Amino acid sequence: MSHTTYPQSYYAASANPVPPRPALDGEVETDVCVIGAGYTGLSTALFLLENGFRVTVLEAAKVGFGASGRNGGQIVNSYSRDIDVIERTLPAQQARLLGEMAFEGGRIIRERIATYGIACDLKEGGVFAALSAKQMGHLESQKALWERYGHSQLKLLDRQGMRDVVASDNYLGGLLDMSGGHIHPLNLALGEAAAVESLGGTIHEQSPATRIERGANPVVHTPRGRVRAKFVVVAGNAYLGNLIPELAAKSMPCGTQVITTEPLSEDLARSLLPQDYCVEDCNYLLDYYRLSGDRRLIYGGGVVYGARDPANIETIIRPKMLKTFPQLKDVKIDFAWTGNFLLTLSRLPQVGRLGDNIYYSQGCSGHGVTYTHLAGKVLAEALRGQAERFDAFAGLPHYPFPGGRLLQVPFSALGAWYYTLRDRFGL
Known part of the structure; x- marks a missing residue:
């Protein structure tokens, strides 16, 4: 099986030492299988472990391999579309809940750093x-x-x-x-992964999810193993591929x-x-x-x-x-x-549930460092039966890109060109 390493970034070159995390080999059983060891997956896993769940995390490459370990490292509040857009387009109660959560992600990051002693140059x-x-x-x-x-x-x-x-x-x-x-974003992810393991969670690197058997007890397959779970949390974001086609079509x-x-x-x-x-x-x-x-x-x-x-x-x-x-x-x-x-077309996150037991969050639209940490808390709340805040996000519309996947790139590039001209001329 191929071994995927970090890209040659400053973050990878200055990362804190980490233990080996072997690929999944064989079958395991758990309460929650989390797909993706970036911020969304790690945040979800931590909140679940702190509330007594058994958690197994599957990572296709290395902890923080994707956006969580490559981003600008900035803690920025709110969402890619700000609260004013949310207030104009959503019912008042839903908008109020989303507005109240807009500043929570940064607090969660600081709490994680303090609680688990994460060295990440805050x-x-x-x-x-x-x-x-x-x-x-x-x-x-x-x-x-x-x-x-x-x-x-x-x-x-x-x-x-x-x-x-x-x-x-x-x-x-x-x-x-x-x-x-x-912060140093990769070291934040690595510190959160260590916190997951300190609470009894398991992380398998080099273990891409290749297929999900849906049903009362879903099974997530990898090249050399599978995880039987009560719940699955899909947290692959831009690196999820076509594992779940209905999500790929809208991002x-x-x-x-x-x-x-x-x-x-x-x-x-x-x-x-x-x-x-x-x-x-x-x-x-x-x-x-x-x-x-x-x-x-x-x-x-x-x-x-x-x-x-x-x-x-x-x-x-x-x-x-x-x-x-x-x-x-x-x-x-x-x-x-x-x-x-x-x-996403709306530039707001896509959050939801497939069937009764597969949850997902994706589509931070370039504004993910704080949102992903909030998303982990909201997903964990939903799995515990407290769904009010989850429902506020799940109620956001998920628009398909015009023209389907074939025309996603040209339409988006055209839109970006238009807004770039507006920026250049101060319109």
Whole structure:
């Protein structure tokens, strides 16, 4: 059987040591079989184990192999579509529940780090950066909206305020969220996996789910084994493939690209981001960046629809970095990689149940670090018979992409081109 290793990313190169996790060989029986050892699967497994369930996690490659171990590492509140969109389109009670949950994921991450002693370079504070007056107006509205839901750790920044936290002349202003922050994402996943095992859970790597026998007691098959369970939680997101065709038809994997510089001098690093906050701009196809624990600049952006790997990632992202920080023109790039996230047409998560005992959550649409941790709690609540919050997510509409899977990529790329033009001209 083939052995899948981590991509050559900065995160993999600086990952904490981990124990071997052998592939499933033979048959096991458990209460819940979780498919996928990324944030959604690990969060679900942890909440279930803390409530007395037996849990077996199947991972096709390595813990955190997908988006959980490749993302920008930013703790960003709410969803890819914000609460105002939810309020306009959903019944009041459902919108209220989703709004109240929008800030919970970051708290869960911090609780996990504290409870299980996870070493993942947690740093506090995140900034939304406005490139136009229109974007600044949006941030002002966003602050009022979030404060209406009790989220008070927010501060508007004018042009000089932004210049004080980011050494770039690009921005008109911004919004500082002190409940935002950033982490080493792969080390967070590895720490959560260790927590799962400390509570008696089992994780099998190199064990892709190849087939699910549905029924009263579902069976998940792998190349060399199978898991009999009372419940199955499907948490593969962009790396699920066609295991469940009805989910694949309503979502699309997309790639985003990230580069990491060589280590910067302490003076240069502090000059770029004096407070060590993470930053993302307000464009539709946004750029995002932060400093690592060893003073590298991690810079990401762009979207490749259909999750194809670009031939040269550095040529795509380095010009974006230099537009923000021209002072880095002589700095070497040590790592460049891509990773997939799962896009939905609504840009809201898809949560639900197939039959009576197969649960799923997918489609974070590029906003997954906090949502996935919330999703694990919500899925675990549903398996325990507390379904109110699960139902709030499950009631979100799941739209198929126009033209089916054949036209997903061109239609999405056309839409992205339209919004990119709007960003460029400030419309």
